[in-house]
Amino acid sequence: VTIRRSDYAPPAFLVDTVELDFSLDPAATTVRARLALRRNPEAAPDAPLRLDGEGLALLEARLDGAALPPERLEFGADGSLTIQDPPEAGLLETVVRIAPEKNTALSGLYTSGGNFYTQCEAEGFRRITFFPDRPDVMSRYTVTITADRALCPVMLSNGNPDGSGAAEGDRHWVRWVDPHPKPSYLFALVAGDLVNVHDQFTTRSGRLVSLNIWVRRGDEDRCGHAMDSLKRSMTWDEEVFGLEYDLDVFNIAAVSDFNMGAMENKGLNVFNTKYVLASPESATDGDWQGIETVIAHEYFHNWTGNRVTCRDWFQLSLKEGLTVFRDQEFSADMGSRAVKRIRDVRGLRAAQFPEDAGPMAHPVRPDSYIEIDNFYTPTVYQKGAEVVRLIHTRIGPAAFRKGMDLYIARNDNQAVTIEDFVAALQDASGVDLSAFMGWYDQAGTPELAAADRYDPATRRYTLTLRQRMPPTPGQPRKHPLPIPVAMGLLGPDGAELPTRLEGENAVQAGTRTLLLDQAEQSFTFEEVPAPPVPSLLRGFSAPVRLKGVPRDRLRFLAVHDTDPFVRWESGQQYAASVMLEMVAAQQRGEAPGFDEALAEAVSNTLAAAEADPAFAAEALLLPGEGFLADQMEVADPVAIHRVRRHLRAEIGRRCGAALRQAYGALADTGPYRIDGRSIGRRALRNACLAYLAAAGDAALAKAQFDSAGNMTDSLAALSLLADTDGEAREGALAAFHARWRGDDLVLDKWFSIQAMAARPDVIQAVRALYAHPDFDLRNPNRARSLIGAFASGNPAQFHDASGEGYRFLADAVIALDLINGSMAARLVGPLGQWRRQSAERGALMRRELQRVLDTPNLSKGTFEKASKALA
Ligand code: ARG
């Protein structure tokens, strides 16, 4: 069934208060729910009282104390319950039985390692009790949990604690009251044998908040960074947005079986252990940064998501795009803004651009879905954040802050729409933002091109910008979007030229933002002393593809631009253009050449690296295989891989001395530290190591692996050794496994590295790992670490001409769909990219998609992904 945005209707009944009594038992938990219902005055007067439900065994149903006779209960095929002849208002009481230990979908209430956890967003609450499970029904919750004292010494839910005591036999109870009304997707319950790391925070207005991170016994000493990130997030949100925490406790529980990264349940965030636990020995620098970002993200949802929530799931980006924007800004403030921006753009291009160019392309605010779970996408999250950033750029930071204040003041405790968000920013800024709604409604990545002309006689310089947007499924025709183009002009010596845009009355230095809001527009600059080189899209001021910048300008900008993003970007685009040409040569059967400028760029980067090692590390990396494939009409993953490998080896050889010198000089001397500079130095050093290994020096990687004192260096070396042949490889992988087999998160890395190795026998190795005793399809992190890493992280092998990679993925998806449909749907994605592959590969991919689609009892989510991919 397709759900459409245009079909929205307000809920028939509202639920003012909810009382939930859980009696926990892994095999048979009972849930008693008392809902104070009343008809919604805004809804049709005869709308039925329908409660969502899924897989619930109903034991009792009463209305205002009286048992409801069976003829007033109508069960839908989807598991829902409709009450016939509903009253205008009343107290509905139901008791249901569920089996958390049998819940392998990890949606609703489930067990992991003997403890109880919930995941309700988007539609998991209906797997716990009968309820109008939609975000525009907001209620106050009181939750009482009873369980065996030994099995569940700790029992948590949303809000503040409100009493506890002994219960029958060996059982005990606790009560939680959440004073803030919330939708059901923010409900959470966690219970089990957990220990907490405790700290506290005093808000600006003096509220003392108890902070706790709940983990399995033994994990306590790996929570320090998460706690520190939480406190910094709380301070930052007060300082930057004036937003304070609003309960007496903030709990975080970490669980190792979790479908996504984390979940912002009110007062009780539930996290994948991957985004909580870290020690220098076991976590990479990337892991540390991931923890900081995700902790901040979930904390920031308390206002953007929880206090102000979504009216319906089409508005998902209202909370997700905005909250990603906020966590990006937080991380930028914590470290290097330029490097953070580069990483975010890299991520956007790796995941979102291909999505926008593929069968699942959808607007930031989708028009329809079959399974909402499939729309927790890079488009809704990352592109959604870019759209918020566009508005931020358009109206400026001060007006943006005023707009946020207004947004929250107007919409607190309400479930609202993206229009409400844009309206607040528009009203606060006085800038007409109506055209920006196009960014929410049109799928696809706009292409931007520039042409320019300089007239020495009049000293006028004209810049013509043009946008076009390719069609996407269901949207054949597009209209132009407002594109803020942050830009500057560089003189022939590389210095920034002060300029005067026609109509302005003074010459002005530095970046200015042009607004391109038509298909084509010209901008004329006056009193320009010499023919300039335009620096466009500074800071990546819009999520577009800037095309056709000539190579000589790219080289010039990569060296001279004042904007670090454009410097990095120009180097990447230059390399990409060289590499794509090499791919074409390779396809014609010509021997690969080499562009000296690439080696020169590496030498220059190394020479200047000391000033900003993290930036240098970004600049040193060649464009990724996926990024290159995304720029080809018909991708050639194998040729791309060969070219990239060849280039890396050439650069490693030609710049060997400089790379070796930098590698030596960048070695950590003092104790291990995770500040930005140390992280940057390690990243740069490992980038040097990778070039040297590509040029054939495996001994250096082996030496680093043997002596590494932290996971970043150890893993960097291991992933290089994994690409080689022979004893060093086998020895390192075995040693790593032996050392870390008790640590799930590290073992995931061991699986991933092998799945992503550049070796001809990878598919067999992946099949063998799938059968490895440490592999567990039911654990989402483990499934991702092997299946996802192979299909998304190893394009050359996944797209092997034999089709074996596709066959493996389809086999895994079919097996996983029976266990966890939502995970299966997520992993099937790479098969959907068949249109961008050769005819032969495309046919093999379609055959596997069809095999998935022909599987009986396929989950809704996997069905949606596979059928849309084939359509
Ligand atoms: N709201 C959560 C977050 O952004 C993610 C929830 C994802 N849920 C899902 N069904 N995919 O952190």
Ligand code: ZN
């Ligand atoms: Zn989120």
